[in-house]
Amino acid sequence: MAKALLPDDLWALIQPLLPAYRPSPKGGRPRIDDRAALTGILFVLKTGLPWEYLPRELGCGSGMSCWRRLHAWQQAGVWQRIHDAMLQHLREYDQIQWERASVDSASVPSPLGGQHTGPNPTDRGKLGCKHHLLVDQRGLPLVASISGAQVHDSRMLIPLLEAVPSVAGLAGRPRKRPAKLHADKAYASRAHRAWLRSRGIAPRKARYGIESRERLGKWRWVVERTLGWLHRFRRLRIRYERRADIHQAFLSLACILICWRYIQRFC
Helix, strand or coil, rough: CCCCCCCCHHHHHHHHHCCCCCCCCCCCCCCHHHHHHHHHHHHHHHHHCHHHHHHHHHHCCCCHHHHHHHHHHHHHCHHHHHHHHHCCCCCCCCCCCCCEEEEEEEEEEEECCCCEECCCCCCCCCCCEEEEEEEECCCEEEEEEEEEEEHHHHHHHHHHHCCCCCCCCCHHHHHECCCCCCCHHHHCCCHHHHHHHHCCEEECCCCCCCCCCCCCCCCCCCHHHHHHCCCCHHHHHHCCCCCCHHHHHHEEEHHHHHHCCCCHHCC
8 A cells, every 4th residue: 555645644743833824705616635745845855846746636736736835834944943842852762863963965866057156176167056965863854955066065065054053851951952963075175174163063074185085984874875865756856946945844754754754753
């Protein structure tokens, strides 16, 4: 039997975080149900299908209706709220391992161009986009963002760490900073090491002329694995969205689904 794209227990967690719908006093066509629209969005994310080919047999309405809902929820900050709620749920069970975090990025082709794309120096200057990711010790995605493929990894380190939400759920103050940060040589500048130490984060980075760049190390492999999980969602393997906010919404939704797997396994 095929797995449901949107299981009942996942929908029960997401539904209270969606904005309330206010019907127009002028009337109009009936609005597609939120659950049906989210099912269509998940179908496109997992299959990589163009919006216009979304099967009507799914009962999700047209692809354009699902696209508009995805955009509206991104503008309303829905995906961030859902991600924060899942992180809080995991922390209530003490399942976020703050002792160590890892950061890395991966480039994907962007043949249509658009916002936050640029020439990829590792792909003969073809247009591309980077997915930047920060995970905990076990590979749980804490923050994900996008940039042009030409942007150096080190430029996104501080924005990623500052974007980590304050996660409550246990006694004491909410937590948002890991104790140690593992990264490769792209993040090994003295300025970044000093910035991390000033915030109580111990840098654990490969140093030029000392550690080999070919070894992932004992801890840093988890971020590579999570990037691999993200790129199993076919809509993220190749970026077809010209708009950065739509691609960011897909990336955030993929992180939500990975967090949901952790909830199912550990909570």
